[in-house]
Amino acid sequence: MTSPFVQKLRHGACLTEEDALLLDQLARPVHVAQAHHDILMEGDPPHTLTLILEGWACRYKQLDDGRRQIIALFLPGDLCEPYGILPHFMDHSLGAITAIRYARIRPDEMRALARANARIEEALWWDMLLQSAMQHEQTVSFGRRLAAERLAHFICELRLRLALVGLADETGFELPLIQSQLADAMGLTAVHINRTLMELRAAGLIELQRKQLTIRDPEALRNLAVFDPVYFHLDQRKDCNG
Amino acid sequence: MTSPFVQKLRHGACLTEEDALLLDQLARPVHVAQAHHDILMEGDPPHTLTLILEGWACRYKQLDDGRRQIIALFLPGDLCEPYGILPHFMDHSLGAITAIRYARIRPDEMRALARANARIEEALWWDMLLQSAMQHEQTVSFGRRLAAERLAHFICELRLRLALVGLADETGFELPLIQSQLADAMGLTAVHINRTLMELRAAGLIELQRKQLTIRDPEALRNLAVFDPVYFHLDQRKDCNG
DNA sequence: AAACGAAATTCACATAGGTTATTGCATCGA
DNA sequence: TCGATGCAATAACCTATGTGAATTTCGTTT
Numbered sequence: 001m002t003s004p005f006v007q008k009l010r011h012g013a014c015l016t017e018e019d020a021l022l023l024d025q026l027a028r029p030v031h032v033a034q035a036h037h038d039i040l041m042e043g044d045p046p047h048t049l050t051l052i053l054e055g056w057a058c059r060y061k062q063l064d065d066g067r068r069q070i071i072a073l074f075l076p077g078d079l080c081e082p083y084g085i086l087p088h089f090m091d092h093s094l095g096a097i098t099a100i101r102y103a104r105i106r107p108d109e110m111r112a113l114a115r116a117n118a119r120i121e122e123a124l125w126w127d128m129l130l131q132s133a134m135q136h137e138q139t140v141s142f143g144r145r146l147a148a149e150r151l152a153h154f155i156c157e158l159r160l161r162l163a164l165v166g167l168a169d170e171t172g173f174e175l176p177l178i179q180s181q182l183a184d185a186m187g188l189t190a191v192h193i194n195r196t197l198m199e200l201r202a203a204g205l206i207e208l209q210r211k212q213l214t215i216r217d218p219e220a221l222r223n224l225a226v227f228d229p230v231y232f233h234l235d236q237r238k239d240c241n242g
Numbered sequence: 243m244t245s246p247f248v249q250k251l252r253h254g255a256c257l258t259e260e261d262a263l264l265l266d267q268l269a270r271p272v273h274v275a276q277a278h279h280d281i282l283m284e285g286d287p288p289h290t291l292t293l294i295l296e297g298w299a300c301r302y303k304q305l306d307d308g309r310r311q312i313i314a315l316f317l318p319g320d321l322c323e324p325y326g327i328l329p330h331f332m333d334h335s336l337g338a339i340t341a342i343r344y345a346r347i348r349p350d351e352m353r354a355l356a357r358a359n360a361r362i363e364e365a366l367w368w369d370m371l372l373q374s375a376m377q378h379e380q381t382v383s384f385g386r387r388l389a390a391e392r393l394a395h396f397i398c399e400l401r402l403r404l405a406l407v408g409l410a411d412e413t414g415f416e417l418p419l420i421q422s423q424l425a426d427a428m429g430l431t432a433v434h435i436n437r438t439l440m441e442l443r444a445a446g447l448i449e450l451q452r453k454q455l456t457i458r459d460p461e462a463l464r465n466l467a468v469f470d471p472v473y474f475h476l477d478q479r480k481d482c483n484g
Numbered sequence: 485a486a487a488c489g490a491a492a493t494t495c496a497c498a499t500a501g502g503t504t505a506t507t508g509c510a511t512c513g514a
Numbered sequence: 515t516c517g518a519t520g521c522a523a524t525a526a527c528c529t530a531t532g533t534g535a536a537t538t539t540c541g542t543t544t
Contacts, residue, residue, distance in 0.1 A: 235331075
């Protein structure tokens with residue numbers, strides 16, 4: 001079984017078996033965190049990068065009056081910070097959504113590996129390109145998409161991200177977020193998430209029960225979202241041949 | 243006169259005179275673009291990084307029905323893409339807001355320079371950290387801040403960014419955006435930007451006439467925005483001595 | 485100074501989404 | 515079996531922001 005980290009990075013560059021091994025060796029030892037617990041809090045010195053191995057986590061900020069915004073979701077294989085630098089102090093928190101397994105990686109080691117291995121370096125840069133492109137789409141969603149479009153886009157993007165690490169197929173995936181977490185992730189309220197979910201259900205686009213999201217009509221969902229996956233830059237990889 | 247690029251990067255790492263020279267030599271030749279013209283359009287192959295030398299530019303996306311979202315503003319000294327990688331095809335457009343002067347830099351040259359010079363590498367990573375932190379704040383703004391808070395935050399952030407390159411002081415700066423551009427940048431409509439601007443004026447926080455933004459009450463503005471500049475990570479630089 | 489066009493301002497009205505509260509339904513531990 | 519508890523669903527009402535016009539101001543050109 002290849003790790004989700006390697007599995008994801010292979011979409012950005014051609015990695016050999018040896019490259020895969022080098023990456024996986026960095027990702028030790030394995031740590032765990034319980035659901036709803038913080039891995040890092042705003043103001044903490046991070047010391048290491050965080051790599052999610054299993055489960056879901058998120059980057060979030062909380063305003064003084066309690067308003068909370070989830071800035072990014074992290075799935076298996078996701079690096080929670082750009083690989084080359086750590087801030088002295090966190091300007092946001094990193095929280096586990098489900099129970100998670102994760103690794104802590106020192107950025108100087110990551111940098112040394114990238115410097116020594118052009119394929120790995122390429123893969124890591126591609127990953128940053130994708131992270132940043134997803135941030136851009138999020139700005140577009142929050143700024144200009146209606147709730148239903150926004151939710152549809154979110155589902156399409158999540159499905160593709162999970163598919164890259166073998167955790168989703170055409171028909172759906174496991175979505176471990178409750179509606180208030182969805183709300184915090186989408187810049188809406190829980191009540192409105194509920195309404196919008198109902199709307200998508202009524203339109204026959206999705207189903208969602210017991211944390212299992214089923215996409216009933218993929219094309220209609222993509223159309224509503226105007227989801228175009230070019231921003232994943234899956235064309236960046238040179239052909240991997242012998 | 244040090245270039246705005248070097249001037250900005252000096253906030254992220256200690257650069258010698260020689261480092262500054264190396265960076266400035268990369269940034270040649272100089273190109274120009276007229277106000278309102280696109281430098282790169284969605285779908286174009288970019289070939290080079292874009293470095294803004296003078297004037298304002300922006301990253302934006304346009305939806306099919308005309309809705310437009312400005313994703314980021316680029317000021318003098320700003321690199322419009324992460325320095326180490328270019329997508330094969332742009333997933334967004336890059337447009338000049340004012341007339342601009344800019345340089346085109348090949349990412350392999352940028353990477354080579356960073357690899358050869360640890361101070362420059364550090365500075366570039368800090369710049370990426372800042373870019374990404376600003377994106378996070380934008381998500382918080384769009385998701386959870388009311389129009390007046392959002393606008394106030396935007397002004398505080400812009401002022402600080404411009405101050406880093408000597409283009410703003412405590413009292414204000416030149417803001418070359420018309421209200422419909424402000425609207426596209428903040429995920430609001432021009433009418434509501436107008437209302438909100440009026441509100442901030444009426445509260446005695448700002449003035450804005452003939453593209454000159456004056457901050458009348460900096461503290462009140464910061465309070466309204468709950469603006470905390472820790473996310474600029476201005477503490478990252480090791481002390482620069484002898 | 486007149487004339488023009490772009491931008492700012494204002495108005496009346498519409499609506500997407502927020503707020504607060506209630507209900508029902510699982511699940512779970514005692 | 516019985517409350518707790520957490521979450522989904524829904525309802526009634528509210529408000530921040532959007533929409534689609536005027537109308538006014540202002541900078542620029544003639």
